[in-house]
Amino acid sequence: MDVLAERLDAKLRAWSPEVAEIVRQQVIEIIEIADQQLSDIMQSRLVEQEVLDFLDELPNQ
Template identity: 60%
Template sequence: MDALVQELDTKLRQWQPDIAQQVRQCLIEIIELADQDALDILRSRMVEQEVLDLIDELETW
């Protein structure tokens, strides 16, 4: 776990501020969902976003 935290800390300092903030927000959401034993909701959101991204790509063709 220490290695993971160290890697995250390094990456957060390397990334652009807006990317680092997005990652922080995602991690906060994951922790909150895990605390509520509701990580399956996160998976659904991820799948939904993937579908929306695919639709956006098709519309730009």
């Protein structure tokens, strides 16, 4: 397990249930933001590849 994940796990068990729940929700939000940004990058690369494929299919002039 990653050192950060181990530290977070230990802290979640040490904090009060209320604080632990707030932190859990914030971490979930951060993960969703990171996933969305990765998704945006992947979408851009997909569009870029589609353009390159289209250009490859054009007849040579």
